[in-house]
Structure formats: structure tokens, C-alpha cells
Amino acid sequence: xxxxxxxFTARGAGLSALLxxxxxxxxxxxxxxxxxxxxxxxxxxxxxxxAAALGIGLIVLHVSTIVLDSKSHIGVAGALVxxxxxxxxxxxxxxSGTAYLLLIVAALGLARGRLAAAPAAARAWRAAHxxxxxxxxxxxxxxxxxxxxxxxxxxxxxxxxxxxxxxxxGLVRLLLLADPAENATTPAAGRLAAGQPRNVLR
Amino acid sequence: MTARSGPLGRAAAASIALVLAVAAAxxxxxxxxxxxxxxxxxGTGLTDSGNGTGxxxxxxxxxxxxxxxxxxxxxxx
Numbered sequence: 001x002x003x004x005x006x007x008f009t010a011r012g013a014g015l016s017a018l019l020x021x022x023x024x025x026x027x028x029x030x031x032x033x034x035x036x037x038x039x040x041x042x043x044x045x046x047x048x049x050x051a052a053a054l055g056i057g058l059i060v061l062h063v064s065t066i067v068l069d070s071k072s073h074i075g076v077a078g079a080l081v082x083x084x085x086x087x088x089x090x091x092x093x094x095x096s097g098t099a100y101l102l103l104i105v106a107a108l109g110l111a112r113g114r115l116a117a118a119p120a121a122a123r124a125w126r127a128a129h130x131x132x133x134x135x136x137x138x139x140x141x142x143x144x145x146x147x148x149x150x151x152x153x154x155x156x157x158x159x160x161x162x163x164x165x166x167x168x169x170g171l172v173r174l175l176l177l178a179d180p181a182e183n184a185t186t187p188a189a190g191r192l193a194a195g196q197p198r199n200v201l202r
Numbered sequence: 203m204t205a206r207s208g209p210l211g212r213a214a215a216a217s218i219a220l221v222l223a224v225a226a227a228x229x230x231x232x233x234x235x236x237x238x239x240x241x242x243x244x245g246t247g248l249t250d251s252g253n254g255t256g257x258x259x260x261x262x263x264x265x266x267x268x269x270x271x272x273x274x275x276x277x278x279x
Contacts, residue, residue: 004236012232020224039209046213047220054224149235 006069010062011149015158017058018143021102022162024051025136026169028129033176052106059099091145098138105132136166 002008027048031041066072067079074092078085082093108115108128116122140163149155 002236004239008232008236008239011235012228015231016224016228019227023220039212042209043213043216046217050217050220051224054221058224058228152238154234 004071006065007071010065010069010072011147013058013062013065014143014147015149015155017055017062018139018162019158020051020058021055021136021139022165024048024055025132025166027051028132029166029169029173033173049109052109056102056106059102063096063099088146091142094138095142095146098135098142101131102135102139105129105135133166133170 024047027044030036031044031048033041036044063079066074067076072087074085074087078087078092080096082096083089085092105128108125112125112129116125140159143159144150147155150159
């Protein structure tokens with residue numbers, strides 16, 4: 001094993017985590033649109049969950065390899081405790097803080113069935129889960145501020161592609177949700193109106 | 203059979219494809235990073251060929267090294 005393999009893996013995993021979390025965010029934005037076919041919604045929702053799980057796994061790989069890499073000199077405290085890193089403390093804290101909050105958002109996602117059993121709870125759950133958009137943005141910012149590969153052309157293209165993917169999905173969602181016909185045919189809205197307590201979120 | 207051909211089957215197939223794609227992408231990224239920086243030749247962490255970014259191999263350095271002055275020099279030198 002090359003002495004730099006851990007360091008290369010840490011950086012590759014960080015970039016891959018950004019890509020995967022971008023896919024998860026885009027699928028999350030598109031997965032609940034009523035205008036798409038039910039079968040398509042199921043596929044997109046599964047992709048959203050799979051990508052989110054993969055993204056968190058890659059974050060774990062990113063952090064653990066940085067901690068294990070003796071050359072990075074970041075260490076356990078630097079990686080896990082915000083602002084404890086000697087290397088770009090603000091940028092690294094942005095990453096560690098984002099990772100912690102992502103874990104909370106993911107846990108909320110797993111507990112959706114229980115937490116969103118009532119219409120009011122569903123609205124609160126949706127607002128909390130929507131923090132994922134903000135966390136995706138802070139993950140991009142972390143990569144731009146702390147990443148040592150940000151000067152490479154293919155990395156720049158990757159980051160631009162991720163940003164375009166999420167912005168496009170978000171724009172499609174906003175445009176379709178602004179359409180009265182879309183809202184009128186939203187199954188969740190119908191269930192909310194009917195007062196059905198279970199699975200009020202699509 | 204129903205699940206295999208229905209939405210759940212397609213969702214499972216798409217999820218497996220995503221896992222494989224992410225694994226391939228991660229391997230590609232790591233390989234590209236490793237190849238672009240080459241192998242240190244003299245113990246300084248610098249490569250003899252640079253990294254193609256115009257910084258003469260600075261990419262080979264760890265974050266800590268990037269923010270530190272070279273050995274034997276102070277920040278003010």
C-alpha cells in the first residue's frame with residue numbers, strides 16, 4: 001500500500017460524497033412530484049434513499065481515512081470537533097458540522113413514518129427534512145474552501161455538474177409546485193384534506 | 203416475479219446500478235488524484251513532474267503541509 005493511498009482515498013471519497021449527495025438531493029426534489037407516474041416516484045424515492053445512504057457512507061470513509069492518514073495531521077479531534085482542526089479550521093468545521101446535521105436529517109428521513117403521522121407533524125417533518133438542501137450547499141462550500149483538488153479542471157467540472165444537477169431539480173420542483181394543477185392532484189394534499197393520519201407524506 | 207417486473211423491481215435495479223456507478227466513480231476519482239500527483243521522489247512530498255495544475259506538485263502535499271512553510275524556513279523568510 002502506497003504511503004499516500006489513505007490521503008488519495010480521503011480526497012476521492014470526499015468528491016464522490018459530493019456527487020452522491022447531489023444525486024440524493026436532486027432525487028429528493030423530484031421524488032414527490034405528483035405529475036410523475038407512481039412507478040416513477042417509487043424508483044426516484046428509492047434512488048433518493050440509496051444515494052443518501054451511500055453519501056453518508058462515503059462521508060464516513062472520507063473522515064476516517066483523513067483521521068487515519070498520519071500525513072494529514074488533522075487527527076480525530078480536528079476531524080470530529082468543529083474548529084479544532086489546525087488546517088483551515090472554519091472550512092473543516094463547515095464540513096464536520098454539515099456531516100452531523102446530515103446524520104440528523106437522515107435519521108429524520110428514516111423515522112418519517114412515525115414522525116409524520118399527523119398533518120401538522122408532516123409539515124414540521126418536511127421543513128426539517130428540507131434542511132438537506134442547505135446542507136448540500138454547505139457541503140459544496142466545504143469542498144471549495146477545504147478541498148485540495150479544487151484547482152483541477154475535472155474537479156471544477158464535477159462541482160459545476162453537481163450544482164447544475166441540484167439547481168435544475170430544484171427549479172423543476174418549484175415550477176411544478178407553483179402549478180395549481182400539480183397541487184390539486186397531489187395525493188398527499190388529498191390525504192391531508194381527508195384527514196387521513198398515516199403516510200401523509202409522499 | 204411481480205416485484206421484479208414492477209416499480210419495486212425497477213427501483214431495486216436502479217439502486218443497484220447507482221451503487222455500482224458510485225463505486226466506479228469513487229475508484230476513478232482516487233485513481234485520477236493519485237495519477238495526477240505521481241509519486242514523491244525525494245521525500246519532500248513534491249513530485250518531479252508536477253501535478254498539471256501549474257503549482258509544480260503542490261497538490262502532492264497534505265493540507266497541513268500546504269499551510270506550513272518548507273522545512274528549515276520560517277513564515278517570514
